Amino acid sequence: MSFSQTEKDDYELYSLILTEQLELGIGTEKDKIVFIEQFMDEFDGTYHIFDHENDSITKSDLSLLYSMTSKDTTFLKRVVKEKELREVVVQLTSDKTANPKIKVDLLRTSSIEIETIPNKKYNSYFKKLRLINRGWNGIERKYGTNKVVEFSKVNYHEQFASAYCMRPTNHIF
Numbered sequence: 001m002s003f004s005q006t007e008k009d010d011y012e013l014y015s016l017i018l019t020e021q022l023e024l025g026i027g028t029e030k031d032k033i034v035f036i037e038q039f040m041d042e043f044d045g046t047y048h049i050f051d052h053e054n055d056s057i058t059k060s061d062l063s064l065l066y067s068m069t070s071k072d073t074t075f076l077k078r079v080v081k082e083k084e085l086r087e088v089v090v091q092l093t094s095d096k097t098a099n100p101k102i103k104v105d106l107l108r109t110s111s112i113e114i115e116t117i118p119n120k121k122y123n124s125y126f127k128k129l130r131l132i133n134r135g136w137n138g139i140e141r142k143y144g145t146n147k148v149v150e151f152s153k154v155n156y157h158e159q160f161a162s163a164y165c166m167r168p169t170n171h172i173f
Helices: 007-021 059-068 073-081 084-096 121-125 131-141
Strands: 031-036 112-117 148-151 156-157 160-162
Touching: 031 121, 031 131, 059 073, 073 084, 073 112, 084 156, 084 160, 112 121
Parallel strands: 031 112, 031 148
Antiparallel strands: 156 160
16 A cells, blocks of 8 residues: 555555545544554564465464455455565564554544553453453443554555554454
8 A cells, every 4th residue: 555664654554544444434424433552562472474484374374364354355365476465464473563652643534533542551441351341331431432443563565565453342352
């Protein structure tokens, strides 16, 4: 989606993800979201997609990508065929350091209202795993929505750009 490596282009990519992938701010009503200010590596560097040293893709890699990309089979076919695309996807799981604090003012539009929350505060709503619904209820009471979004930094490789986007909802749990 983006061909250069500037902060301005990072935010254009983030905006495209919000509108085209997450379909926020495109309806007649204003969407309200809670935005986690800074992506934190929840995998602690222990999770990698693909065996990038041998450039191999397992069925479990493809299954994970299938579920994480809202069943985008076109993307999966491209990942299998295009080594450059695989390399940029690998960066998402192998390079999660120095993620910037997102400047939400650059993402606000007349059709998207954004509240911010630090990662630590977001996680505090879910202290006990068995009380997940209570956490979502708390977020909805405090912020007036259960739509939560988080972005990683944008990684670039040749003509490709990638960013991790998390959109947890109470429907997942």
